[in-house]
Amino acid sequence: MTAITGRSAFLQLLVDEGVSHLFGNPGTTELPIMEVVPQFPQLKFVLGLQEAVVVGMADGYARASNRLAAANVHVAPGLGNAMGALYNAKFSGSPIILTAGQQEQGHGLREPLLYAPLVPVAQPFVKWAVEVTRVEDLPLILRRAAKLALTPPTGPVFISLPGDVLEQQAELEMGRRTRVDARMRPSDAALERLAGALLAARNPVIVAGQELATHGAFAEAAELAELLGAAVYQQSVPYAAQFPTAHPAYLGALTRNQKQVRATLEPHDLLLCLGGDLLRMSVYSPVDPLPPHLTVVHVSERDWELGKNNATEFAVQANVLETLRALLPILKQKVSSEARARAAARLAALLPRNWAAQRDKARLAALEAAEEKPIDPRFLMLRIAESLPADAVVVEEALTSANALPQFLELRDPHCFYGLASGGLGFGMAGAVGVALALPGRPLAAVIGDGSAMYGIQALWTAAHLRLPITYVIANNRSYRILKERLVSMRGSDRFVGMDMRDPAIDYTGLAQSMGVPARRVTDPQDFAPALREAMSSGAPRLIEVMVADGFGG
Numbered sequence: 001m002t003a004i005t006g007r008s009a010f011l012q013l014l015v016d017e018g019v020s021h022l023f024g025n026p027g028t029t030e031l032p033i034m035e036v037v038p039q040f041p042q043l044k045f046v047l048g049l050q051e052a053v054v055v056g057m058a059d060g061y062a063r064a065s066n067r068l069a070a071a072n073v074h075v076a077p078g079l080g081n082a083m084g085a086l087y088n089a090k091f092s093g094s095p096i097i098l099t100a101g102q103q104e105q106g107h108g109l110r111e112p113l114l115y116a117p118l119v120p121v122a123q124p125f126v127k128w129a130v131e132v133t134r135v136e137d138l139p140l141i142l143r144r145a146a147k148l149a150l151t152p153p154t155g156p157v158f159i160s161l162p163g164d165v166l167e168q169q170a171e172l173e174m175g176r177r178t179r180v181d182a183r184m185r186p187s188d189a190a191l192e193r194l195a196g197a198l199l200a201a202r203n204p205v206i207v208a209g210q211e212l213a214t215h216g217a218f219a220e221a222a223e224l225a226e227l228l229g230a231a232v233y234q235q236s237v238p239y240a241a242q243f244p245t246a247h248p249a250y251l252g253a254l255t256r257n258q259k260q261v262r263a264t265l266e267p268h269d270l271l272l273c274l275g276g277d278l279l280r281m282s283v284y285s286p287v288d289p290l291p292p293h294l295t296v297v298h299v300s301e302r303d304w305e306l307g308k309n310n311a312t313e314f315a316v317q318a319n320v321l322e323t324l325r326a327l328l329p330i331l332k333q334k335v336s337s338e339a340r341a342r343a344a345a346r347l348a349a350l351l352p353r354n355w356a357a358q359r360d361k362a363r364l365a366a367l368e369a370a371e372e373k374p375i376d377p378r379f380l381m382l383r384i385a386e387s388l389p390a391d392a393v394v395v396e397e398a399l400t401s402a403n404a405l406p407q408f409l410e411l412r413d414p415h416c417f418y419g420l421a422s423g424g425l426g427f428g429m430a431g432a433v434g435v436a437l438a439l440p441g442r443p444l445a446a447v448i449g450d451g452s453a454m455y456g457i458q459a460l461w462t463a464a465h466l467r468l469p470i471t472y473v474i475a476n477n478r479s480y481r482i483l484k485e486r487l488v489s490m491r492g493s494d495r496f497v498g499m500d501m502r503d504p505a506i507d508y509t510g511l512a513q514s515m516g517v518p519a520r521r522v523t524d525p526q527d528f529a530p531a532l533r534e535a536m537s538s539g540a541p542r543l544i545e546v547m548v549a550d551g552f553g554g
């Protein structure tokens with residue numbers, strides 16, 4: 001037992017749980033914590049200038065490191081600002097301990113400035129939300145929060161820290177950390193059944209999900225695809241690097257167009273979803289994306305996802321990597337030479353239309369637009385993909401401008417790509433800072449739409465402050481192009497209100513420079529690749545504002 005204050009115990013517990021960075025934006029209620037931060041040099045405080053950015057950075061860090069991240073925000077308004085980013089973190093299952101200072105117990109009852117109950121605000125987006133009411137409970141709560149955040153299904157947790165709890169001193173039993181080994185392998189019976197179903201399929205298809213990235217199962221998933229001669233698609237929200245794109249069986253990502261997905265899946269008789277969100281859609285359609293004849297087999301460690309929306313013939317709650325490691329030898333032993341030959345024929349039939357073949361065609365189309373001004377976004381994406389160093393990491397939130405990026409960007413390893421998971425804008429600018437902190441030594445390009453950039457622009461300051469090697473590429477089409485396209489296609493109107501950023505135009509180069517990030521604007525398509533190479537090799541933050549076509553003649 002040690003006599004310790006609540007504030008020191010909080011940071012001591014974070015350190016003991018393996019937290020290396022505390023992302024935060026302080027206010028008066030967090031001053032007790034800020035007072036003791038200097039006593040914990042193992043915990044690097046990372047200042048974000050708005051709470052959405054604070055949690056976005058923690059999200060990026062957690063996603064790229066698979067480690068516990070901590071973020072601290074300022075009472076009710078700070079938590080409110082962070083909710084969109086917390087929504088993203090929930091979608092990507094990021095293990096984050098989010099805390100907020102809270103008015104002293106009793107004082108809050110008098111409704112001082114900044115007070116509101118915090119637990120009900122955070123609750124819908126976290127695995128557990130709790131307010132500490134006695135300093136004696138702090139170790140138990142912190143330890144449980146860390147364990148919960150890191151145990152699959154991983155995800156954020158929230159702790160409210162009232163001022164009186166932080167100030168109190170007590171003899172505390174600090175406890176020890178618990179890590180749950182949740183690398184579940186299916187039972188022998190389940191593996192047999194899985195192998196039987198896969199080998200009996202006439203034309204199986206694999207949907208590759210983000211758990212393949214989290215657990216680093218590229219090689220195993222690739223081997224399975226080859227063995228089965230199964231077409232592979234990334235899941236409909238391909239927000240991580242989920243499958244090696246150069247694999248002959250890889251055909252691209254499923255779209256979020258129900259009719260299109262249904263047509264894509266129609267020729268298949270069995271769908272194996274490996275660690276993904278099965279056919280998550282975006283905009284409503286009366287069409288069911290799953291053809292009724294298709295047998296669904298789903299392996300995921302997240303039981304909520306299993307059979308959630310679709311009839312699933314066989315659902316297995318397990319770790320994808322462990323499953324594949326156990327399944328592959330069984331399949332190899334069971335597969336007949338005729339079945340092997342059929343699989344090889346299926347694989348050969350995929351070659352003319354696989355990702356590599358599609359890329360070559362798309363490349364020619366993009367090159368036809370090489371001279372266009374404003375720059376054609378397809379040409380921009382081609383140049384990005386071709387100019388990046390092989391070990392580069394890409395963070396993407398560029399909406400229509402990045403439509404072509406998945407066609408060109410080769411996914412080589414499970415850490416090379418991070419995109420928007422939930423649809424809630426604001427991940428990209430901030431997430432890049434967290435990803436850069438989690439993957440030191442890897443050059444990083446953040447490809448962001450002009451509209452999206454404004455949901456987390458303050459992240460530029462943190463990138464500059466920490467001198468992180470991030471090149472922000474802002475695709476500036478002076479508009480919310482996606483909304484314009486949808487107003488036309490879904491509502492039959494081209495009277496655009498609230499979708500332009502032209503009066504006045506936003507000067508992203510100036511914005512970056514004002515926050516200490518050297519920047520330049522590119523208007524000539526030929527200038528982009530050299531600019532990108534120069535920025536990426538600088539080892540420091542840079543911003544390139546690229547003037548791209550707005551899709552409506554401008």
Ligand SMILES: Cc1ncc(C[n+]2csc(CCOP(=O)(O)OP(=O)(O)O)c2C)c(N)n1
Nearest residue numbers: 399400401424425449450451452480481482
């Ligand atoms: C937090 C949040 N607010 C608003 C939206 C609605 N929204 C979706 S895309 C978009 C425009 C994005 O603009 P930009 O990044 O410039 O990409 P572009 O459409 O021009 O390709 C908006 C406002 C959203 N998805 N999330």
Ligand SMILES: [Mg+2]
Nearest residue numbers: 450451477479
């Ligand atoms: Mg735009």
